[in-house]
Structures are given as C-alpha cells and as structure tokens.
Amino acid sequence: AASRQGNLDEGALHLLQTVFGYPSFRDQQARIVKHVASGGDALVLMPTGGGKSLCYQIPALLRDGVGIVVSPLIALMQDQVDALAEVGVRAAFLNSTQTFDEALRIEKMMRDGELDLVYIAPERLMTQRCLELLSATRLALFAIDEAHCVSQWGHDFRPEYIKLSILHERFPQVPRIALTATADQQTREEIIHRLQLEEALQFVSSFDRPNIRYQIVEKANGRKQVLDFIEAQHKNDAGIVYCLSRKKVEETAEFLNENGLTALPYHAGMDFATRSKNQARFLREEGIVMVATIAFGMGIDKPDVRFVAHLDLPKSIEGYYQETGRAGRDGASANAWMAYGLQDVVQQRRMIDESEANETFKRVQGIKLDAMLGLCETLNCRRVHILDYFGQAAGPCGNCDTCLNPPSSFDGSVAAQKILSTIYRVDQRFAAGHVIDILRGIDTERVKQWRHEQLSTYGIGSDKSEAEWRALVRQLIALGLVAVDYESYSSLKLTDASRAVLRGEQKVQLRQYQKPQKAVKHKRQS
Numbered sequence: 001a002a003s004r005q006g007n008l009d010e011g012a013l014h015l016l017q018t019v020f021g022y023p024s025f026r027d028q029q030a031r032i033v034k035h036v037a038s039g040g041d042a043l044v045l046m047p048t049g050g051g052k053s054l055c056y057q058i059p060a061l062l063r064d065g066v067g068i069v070v071s072p073l074i075a076l077m078q079d080q081v082d083a084l085a086e087v088g089v090r091a092a093f094l095n096s097t098q099t100f101d102e103a104l105r106i107e108k109m110m111r112d113g114e115l116d117l118v119y120i121a122p123e124r125l126m127t128q129r130c131l132e133l134l135s136a137t138r139l140a141l142f143a144i145d146e147a148h149c150v151s152q153w154g155h156d157f158r159p160e161y162i163k164l165s166i167l168h169e170r171f172p173q174v175p176r177i178a179l180t181a182t183a184d185q186q187t188r189e190e191i192i193h194r195l196q197l198e199e200a201l202q203f204v205s206s207f208d209r210p211n212i213r214y215q216i217v218e219k220a221n222g223r224k225q226v227l228d229f230i231e232a233q234h235k236n237d238a239g240i241v242y243c244l245s246r247k248k249v250e251e252t253a254e255f256l257n258e259n260g261l262t263a264l265p266y267h268a269g270m271d272f273a274t275r276s277k278n279q280a281r282f283l284r285e286e287g288i289v290m291v292a293t294i295a296f297g298m299g300i301d302k303p304d305v306r307f308v309a310h311l312d313l314p315k316s317i318e319g320y321y322q323e324t325g326r327a328g329r330d331g332a333s334a335n336a337w338m339a340y341g342l343q344d345v346v347q348q349r350r351m352i353d354e355s356e357a358n359e360t361f362k363r364v365q366g367i368k369l370d371a372m373l374g375l376c377e378t379l380n381c382r383r384v385h386i387l388d389y390f391g392q393a394a395g396p397c398g399n400c401d402t403c404l405n406p407p408s409s410f411d412g413s414v415a416a417q418k419i420l421s422t423i424y425r426v427d428q429r430f431a432a433g434h435v436i437d438i439l440r441g442i443d444t445e446r447v448k449q450w451r452h453e454q455l456s457t458y459g460i461g462s463d464k465s466e467a468e469w470r471a472l473v474r475q476l477i478a479l480g481l482v483a484v485d486y487e488s489y490s491s492l493k494l495t496d497a498s499r500a501v502l503r504g505e506q507k508v509q510l511r512q513y514q515k516p517q518k519a520v521k522h523k524r525q526s
C-alpha cells in the first residue's frame with residue numbers, strides 16, 4: 001500500500017476521488033476511515049448498501065502493509081477482487097475455490113508486500129498455515145465483514161467467527177474494523193464481547209431509507225396484484241419480485257412475460273450459465289423485472305432498482321429489510337411492496353416447525369417471524385416499526401402505507417369469539433378453510449359429512465366475506481390467539497391466551513379489513 005500520508009483527511013479524500021471515482025464520503029465514512037487509518041479499532045453498523053467496503057478499503061490503502069478482509073461470502077470474493085483490480089487496487093483472495101498453486105502465489109505476494117487487500121474465508125484464516133503467513137506479512141488492518149456471524153442468536157452463525165478473537169491476541173498492534181448490517185443491541189454486544197472490541201469506537205449509521213415507500217397489502221391473487229402494481233407505478237422500471245419457491249419464481253416470471261413485461265427468473269436451481277446471463281441482463285438492460293428467490297441479490301449493486309415486491313412473507317424483519325434495501329440505492333424514490341395473506345403465515349410457521357433444526361434455533365426463528373408478522377399487522381407507521389426493531393427511534397414517516405392511508409382498527413372481540421368458539425366446537429380438528437365455511441354457513445360436502453350445519457356457530461358470520469374471515473384468522477394467529485397444528489392437516493387450535501378472549505375477559509383490537517384494490521397510479525415524489 002501507499003506509504004502513510006501526512007494528512008490523513010486529504011489522503012483519504014484523494015483516494016476516494018482518484019481510485020474509486022466518488023466526489024465525497026457518505027455520512028460516517030470519513031470519520032471511520034480516519035479512525036482506522038490512524039490505528040484505531042472500530043465497530044461499524046451500517047445498513048446494506050450504506051458503503052461499508054470503503055471503510056476498510058481506503059484505510060488499507062493508506063496504511064503500510066496488506067489489509068486482511070475476513071468474509072464468509074466466498075462466492076462474492078472473485079467479484080470483489082475483480083472490481084478492485086479494475087480501479088487499480090492490488091487485491092486477491094484465499095479460499096477453497098482456488099488451486100494450491102494459486103494460493104501459493106498469493107501467499108508469496110503477501111509476504112513480499114505486493115498486495116493491498118486480501119479476502120480470506122474465516123475457516124481458512126484459522127489454519128496454522130495461514131496464521132504463520134500472517135506473522136510473516138506486514139499487516140495494515142483486519143476487517144471482519146459480516147461480523148454478526150459471531151452471534152449464536154443470528155441466522156448466520158458461523159462457529160469459526162468466534163475464534164477470530166485470536167487475531168487480537170496474536171496481532172495486538174494491528175487495527176481491527178468489524179462491520180455488519182445487523183444492528184440490534186444483543187448482536188452488537190455479542191460482537192464486542194466475542195471479538196474483544198471493548199475498546200473499539202462504535203459508528204452507528206441510521207438504518208432509515210427515507211426514499212423507500214413501504215406498502216403491505218392484503219393478498220388476493222398475488223401475481224395479478226403484482227402485475228397491476230408494476231403497470232400502475234413502475235412501467236419500464238427495473239425491479240425485483242421475490243418468491244419463496246423456485247416453482248413460483250418460474251410461474252410468476254412466465255405470467256409477467258405473458259402480460260407484456262420483460263421478466264427473468266433467477267433461483268439456485270437454474271443452471272449457472274442461465275442464471276449469470278439473466279443477472280447480467282438485469283444489470284445492463286433497462287426495465288427488467290427479476291423474479292427471484294432470495295438467492296438473488298447478495299452483492300448485486302444496481303443503484304436504480306425502483307421497486308422490490310414480495311409475493312411471499314420473508315422469514316424476518318432483517319430479511320425484509322435487506323431485500324427491500326436493494327431498491328432505490330441511488331436515493332431516488334422507490335417502492336417496497338408486499339402482498340401478504342393467511343397462507344403466508346401458515347406456510348412460514350410450518351417451515352419452522354418441520355425444519356430439522358434444534359429447538360433453540362426454532363424458537364429464535366419463531367420470535368423473528370412474530371416480529372415480521374407484527375410489522376405486517378401494525379396499525380402504526382411501518383418505518384417506525386422497522387427502525388424500532390433495529391434499535392432506532394423515529395417518528396411517523398409520511399412515506400408508508402399506514403402513514404399515507406391510516407388503517408382503522410375495530411373492537412374485534414366478537415369476531416374473534418366467533419372464530420374461537422367454532423374452532424372449539426369442531427374439536428380443534430379442522431383447518432381455517434372449513435372453520436370459515438361453517439362461520440359463513442356454506443353448505444359443503446365436508447360440512448354435511450360432519451353435520452356441522454347443526455353447530456350453533458353455523459352461519460353466524462355470513463356478514464363477512466371469506467377474505468375478511470381469512471384476514472381475521474391470520475391476525476389471531478399472528479397475535480398468538482390461535483395456533484396451527486401442522487402435524488394434523490394444519491388444524492386450528494386454541495391457545496392459553498385465547499381462553500380469556502373466549503370468556504369475554506380480554507378484548508382484541510383488530511385491523512379493519514381493506515379490500516385488495518387495483519393499484520392506483522401515484523405521482524412519483526422526486
């Protein structure tokens with residue numbers, strides 16, 4: 001790396017402009033760069049797309065020696081190194097995808113001081129061989145990317161990350177910068193504790209993405225709704241439509257294509273060549289809609305994605321935030337749109353239930369899903385809810401659906417009692433569809449077969465549509481007043497909490513049903 005500049009501020013800005021081609025630093029970047037370049041430890045909490053990379057790349061260039069970047073995302077290392085090479089930074093990586101000879105060549109260059117940045121997978125770093133290599137190399141800094149991987153509570157836990165405290169013990173004089181987009185207090189404390197970063201300065205960026213408008217709508221016919229949404233608000237815009245399954249990705253892409261959009265599928269089950277081709281087209285051409293599983297997006301850097309649509313419920317607010325965060329990176333207005341229904345809740349709960357994971361992990365997943373459901377069902381500002389989840393206080397934003405079009409709530413105690421008592425009367429042995437048929441007094445084969453037309457609750461809910469009842473059942477599930485038993489045909493069960501409602505001791509406030517509407521054309525805010 002270039003030898004140390006007399007004036008760090010000037011040196012940093014010079015590199016930013018001449019090497020990376022950006023006119024100025026974004027909010028905290030300048031302070032972080034200066035702190036790390038002058039040898040301090042740092043913990044950087046910055047949302048995805050915020051610009052974490054420069055926070056270690058520029059200090060690595062300013063300091064003597066090689067900057068070591070620990071990252072679990074080996075799949076992205078080649079791209080990162082290529083991008084750096086393009087602007088003339090001498091970068092390389094060490095991971096299991098390369099040949100032994102290649103690795104030997106990189107190792108030699110490190111020892112000879114011929115590299116500025118080297119990306120290393122954590123399991124590789126912890127090997128005796130690699131630690132010896134580091135001892136024989138002049139080191140500029142350690143950057144620990146995706147630092148939340150040390151957290152056993154997170155969804156990305158990597159056991160090797162815990163061992164990274166070795167770096168501090170072995171190389172106490174080398175500054176460390178840990179970076180993550182996961183900001184909740186618990187994760188933060190775990191990072192500090194496990195990586196021995198007690199002395200590090202913390203840089204916490206705002207997680208707000210004010211140009212993104214959040215909108216969550218009742219799901220009726222998801223793909224028709226997303227088509228309407230795109231046609232009304234995003235004609236010829238680039239966007240991403242996320243679906244849970246590969247099959248749904250294919251079907252949705254086909255449907256959108258048949259309806260005049262240019263939609264491309266992307267999921268991990270497709271062959272590599274097609275996937276890369278679709279990704280390249282999305283990046284290069286204008287107005288492409290990528291229909292994808294969450295396999296798509298990691299490391300994708302397209303500033304003018306105008307919308308992200310979810311046709312299925314994400315597993316957590318972290319996931320939702322990360323995926324929607326791919327919209328509007330250029331700062332111009334963008335939409336995060338999601339259609340959500342009863343089936344989503346049932347499906348996500350079932351996935352947790354049926355997974356092979358241990359009980360603790362399932363419990364954590366359940367808590368995360370509940371938080372996500374809370375966001376979907378909230379009567380308050382979506383942004384306030386999201387930021388609160390990340391430990392950041394904020395006031396109503398005026399740029400989300402609940403701010404723009406406040407939902408009304410109503411005393412849903414009677415409706416809830418109707419549902420709960422029907423569940424009780426059918427011995428907690430039937431799924432939502434049948435329970436709703438009974439409430440609405442529908443004369444189905446199954447009703448006849450079980451003589452459910454004789455129940456006292458038969459037909460007491462004929463005032464509401466099936467969709468309305470579904471929305472109510474969904475809210476009761478989200479509130480923990482109804483449980484779903486996946487072991488037996490997704491039948492609905494009462495919970496401890498539901499008894500108080502059933503007995504009239506506890507009131508329930510519910511969201512007023514809003515009929516799925518055809519999307520209306522909005523004027524873009526500039």
Ligand code: ADP
Pocket residue numbers: 022023024025026029046047048049050051052053054301
């Ligand atoms: P993160 O790692 O936080 O998700 P990146 O480091 O990948 O974010 O940066 C996201 C995007 O923002 C990249 O395209 C990057 O080049 C761009 N970027 C970062 N800092 C600046 C800056 N100061 N000025 C302009 N663009 C920037």
Ligand code: ZN
Pocket residue numbers: 380381382383384396397398399400401402403404
């Ligand atoms: Zn709002």
